[in-house]
Amino acid sequence: MGFQNFLRNVCSKLGENNKPTYAVVAIAAVKGICRPTFTMMDKTEKPETKKYTALREGLTEIIAIPVYLACGYLAGKCSPLITRKVTKDDFLTNQIKQDIANGVQSDKVQKAVQNAEKQLGKYKMRVTNNLRFVGVCAAALVAIPALCSLTIKPVMTKLLKTPKYEEKPETPQVQSTPAYNNSNIRKSFRLNAYQSRPQSGMKVGGV
Amino acid sequence: MIGPITSALTSSGLTNLVQSTSSSVATETVLKAIGRPGFILIDNDISPDTKKYAAAKEFLYQATCLVIYMALVVPVFKKGAFKYAKNHLFKDVPDAGFDKFKDLKTYALYRKLSEKTMEDRQHILNVNKLQDRFSPSIRTELLTKDDPEKFNKIKGSIELGSLIGSVLGLAILAPQVSHAFIHPALRFLGLEKPKEKPHT
Numbered sequence: 001m002g003f004q005n006f007l008r009n010v011c012s013k014l015g016e017n018n019k020p021t022y023a024v025v026a027i028a029a030v031k032g033i034c035r036p037t038f039t040m041m042d043k044t045e046k047p048e049t050k051k052y053t054a055l056r057e058g059l060t061e062i063i064a065i066p067v068y069l070a071c072g073y074l075a076g077k078c079s080p081l082i083t084r085k086v087t088k089d090d091f092l093t094n095q096i097k098q099d100i101a102n103g104v105q106s107d108k109v110q111k112a113v114q115n116a117e118k119q120l121g122k123y124k125m126r127v128t129n130n131l132r133f134v135g136v137c138a139a140a141l142v143a144i145p146a147l148c149s150l151t152i153k154p155v156m157t158k159l160l161k162t163p164k165y166e167e168k169p170e171t172p173q174v175q176s177t178p179a180y181n182n183s184n185i186r187k188s189f190r191l192n193a194y195q196s197r198p199q200s201g202m203k204v205g206g207v
Numbered sequence: 208m209i210g211p212i213t214s215a216l217t218s219s220g221l222t223n224l225v226q227s228t229s230s231s232v233a234t235e236t237v238l239k240a241i242g243r244p245g246f247i248l249i250d251n252d253i254s255p256d257t258k259k260y261a262a263a264k265e266f267l268y269q270a271t272c273l274v275i276y277m278a279l280v281v282p283v284f285k286k287g288a289f290k291y292a293k294n295h296l297f298k299d300v301p302d303a304g305f306d307k308f309k310d311l312k313t314y315a316l317y318r319k320l321s322e323k324t325m326e327d328r329q330h331i332l333n334v335n336k337l338q339d340r341f342s343p344s345i346r347t348e349l350l351t352k353d354d355p356e357k358f359n360k361i362k363g364s365i366e367l368g369s370l371i372g373s374v375l376g377l378a379i380l381a382p383q384v385s386h387a388f389i390h391p392a393l394r395f396l397g398l399e400k401p402k403e404k405p406h407t
Contacts, residue, residue, distance in 0.1 A: 007296055007367070008360070014370075015363030023228045023373055024235060030378035038382065082213050115353075126217045133225040140235045141242035149246060 032061030075135025240269035280376035288368020
């Protein structure tokens with residue numbers, strides 16, 4: 001019964017106001033748990049590759065959750081700036097406005113004023129929610145990819161304690177290094193060496 | 208005074224999109240399909256081949272997510288949630304209003320109409336002969352009330368179903384499906400080398 005009541009309350013709450021951040025944060029949270037778990041369960045990959053990929057997937061979602069919340073919250077906070085000029089008069093008919101100007105205090109006028117106040121509240125809530133959605137979209141389109149590009153590479157390097165890779169101009173390969181000669185291993189080591197396929201610094205895909 | 212920006216921000220189209228989990232998640236997936244490959248392509252730290260490969264992979268991943276989401280998750284979970292809530296969760300709660308609607312489609316139509324003004328509702332119901340689709344009490348609600356009942360518990364049940372579907376579809380199902388689909392697609396596009404057969 002307890003769980004049923006909980007579900008009923010969730011349904012009521014979602015029906016009244018379905019904030020745009022709910023879905024994206026829920027998806028990011030489950031992705032942050034499941035994707036690294038799936039990666040670690042993959043028996044075909046090398047342990048180093050698995051560790052690297054899982055960590056990167058987890059980090060991407062860890063970055064995404066607060067960014068979604070912050071962008072949604074900040075965008076919603078802009079609502080008073082946009083709606084400051086909107087008053088309850090905007091929801092009154094000209095007839096009612098004239099009645100008010102003439103000092104008429106009938107039930108009809110009072111009812112219209114109450115209705116206008118209700119509509120104004122709803123209007124402001126609408127703007128706030130829609131702005132939150134715009135914020136979440138901006139997070140998905142720009143903020144998260146940009147932040148991932150900036151932070152994931154250095155964080156991964158720090159966590160995995162890998163030496164910084166410096167790009168060198170391509171030189172033609174003359175001879176491959178003999179298997180017994182491992183003196184060049186550290187020099188040619190790079191973060192991407194964990195990858196079996198070419199990758200960019202930002203892990204964005206699901207595979 | 209209501210300016211053009213506020214009027215655009217409160218348009219019924221945008222409001223419906225925001226309040227619907229499935230529409231908003233689909234929109235965000237489309238934006239991700241544009242934004243993420245875009246960011247990969249403008250990254251100067253990686254080689255052009257890698258950029259092309261990573262951007263194509265990311266685009267294909269998001270496109271797969273969108274297709275799975277729209278084709279499977281939305282209809283299955285939305286309808287399933289409506290049925291579950293009607294027959295189990297709110298079975299003994301008549302206030303929820305599930306008994307007034309035959310199916311999800313009827314409720315969706317009601318909800319859409321309830322957002323309009325009373326004159327518009329009367330006109331649409333009469334012109335399109337939609338009155339038969341609703342029960343008498345719902346018809347009265349639409350034709351006579353300025354602010355018809357929203358039946359938020361029904362709406363919430365549908366959104367909860369969409370939310371669960373979105374999580375399962377995008378976080379669990381889509382990565383598995385895309386894993387099987389993306390690499391052959393990349394090989395077809397010539398961005399990935401064909402698999403080498405192991406030497407025996």
